[in-house]
């Protein structure tokens with residue numbers, strides 16, 4: 001016998017999609033709706049209907065409801081036991097939207113296996129169903145309630161319900177994993193709604209014909225709940241949203257027919273449903289693009305330091321800075337807890353960023369991990385750049401346990417502390433007293449304080465002091481990471497050994513100096529700066545481009561052994 005394949009009437013076409021636009025009123029952005037529509041494949045904030053409207057007065061407050069979009073779709077209601085294999089067979093015809101499962105569960109699609117025989121249906125136990133639909137894990141309020149009611153009607157021979165765990169059974173089972181993710185299924189009035197926090201599926205239209213035998217057996221209230229056994233919705237591709245059964249592709253019909261012929265009790269239905277996507281569904285760039293005026297560059301790039309995201313907003317973004325920050329925060333939770341904007345370029349002596357906190361908590365003190373080590377940083381007071389992590393790694397890979405490292409501009413110690421794990425000893429210095437304070441704290445935090453000696457002085461004085469001391473002979477590596485000016489500090493090496501006997505034992509350290517160059521030939525240009533500072537030509541310089549920090553502006557690293565002629569030069573510079 002053939003299984004049922006119900007026919008459904010067609011849906012009305014969707015209303016014209018709406019799109020947000022912003023326009024300026026008294027320097028404040030206001031939000032209006034336009035009817036601009038773009039009909040691309042897949043979900044989009046520019047498509048479909050939005051049941052909410054942004055209030056023009058709330059321009060500094062993000063109204064999440066305005067990003068709710070409702071899409072009309074068609075779905076096949078299929079027996080849950082067949083759902084996974086049908087999903088595989090129908091794959092090319094199912095909804096293929098990012099982050100949307102094409103198997104949906106809605107309340108009322110469950111049946112308890114012990115009740116199945118009463119209905120004469122061939123139902124597989126839920127636990128036996130290893131299909132993907134079970135991964136969805138929504139718990140169903142209606143099925144257990146229906147089951148409880150059914151049991152309540154089952155009298156034993158003495159005329160009362162003989163069931164000890166009635167209360168326990170009627171309590172819906174909780175699936176811890178999905179509960180954590182906020183997945184649940186709700187019954188809203190008579191609607192069947194499957195929800196997982198950012199998407200909701202609601203069956204809006206289905207076959208009204210009800211089996212009379214079923215009505216007699218399970219009662220009117222169950223009939224209203226469309227209790228027909230465990231089922232799932234297979235969401236069909238959006239191109240079928242208005243199709244009747246006859247208009248479905250032959251491939252779909254053939255598969256359903258094949259399944260139907262396997263069993264006398266299988267039932268398939270074509271139903272209409274509404275798929276609602278909430279603010280949480282959309283990605284950061286989608287929200288920002290819909291929110292900002294057309295043609296404006298969407299600011300999606302930001303740097304992170306621990307829990308802080310710092311943006312580099314353009315002038316044109318400033319009227320929307322709070323909205324932008326809120327979206328960045330929402331879309332990068334929980335890792336990001338503070339969103340700030342860089343309000344000035346870094347040009348102060350301590351290389352700290354001027355940040356304006358726009359969203360989240362206002363603390364600029366954060367903890368981060370680099371190279372397996374932990375660092376405390378206060379971005380308001382000290383320098384940190386996570387982008388230099390790879391470069392630090394490269395430098396560290398050249399160090400050995402016989403090295404003694406001098407970090408002239410150490411900051412809070414990302415290189416100095418990492419080096420301390422590898423080398424014999426580290427001398428770390430910074431002019432910024434806060435950086436030195438954090439450097440000491442971070443050394444202790446990583447239990448490396450015994451290998452690091454910390455100094456708080458000007459870099460030039462530090463170089464001269466180190467090479468005038470008895471430590472001079474042990475220093476094998478010098479790191480100078482202050483790209484704006486480090487090359488000019490090289491003059492401090494002139495004459496560092498001039499007062500020592502020439503026949504003594506000396507170490508000529510390897511110097512790694514960083515610099516910026518906007519020149520056409522950045523290597524040549526940086527080489528020249530080094531030559532001018534040393535008053536000598538450094539030979540065998542290993543010059544490498546570290547990264548492009550701005551269009552046409554390179555950060556370079558030059559590594560070379562301190563020339564003997566420089567160390568013994570008679571013309572030393574005064575500190």
Ligand SMILES: C[S@@+](CC[C@H](N)C(=O)[O-])C[C@H]1O[C@@H](n2cnc3c(N)ncnc32)[C@H](O)[C@@H]1O
Pocket residue numbers: 349350351383384385388408409410411412413414415429430431432435457458459460481482483
């Ligand atoms: C670009 S940061 C590099 C910090 C560290 N090496 C890092 O990678 O995070 C330069 C550091 O040099 C320090 N500095 C600036 N001028 C200095 C000077 N004259 N002497 C010593 N340190 C200085 C700043 O306080 C800052 O911490």
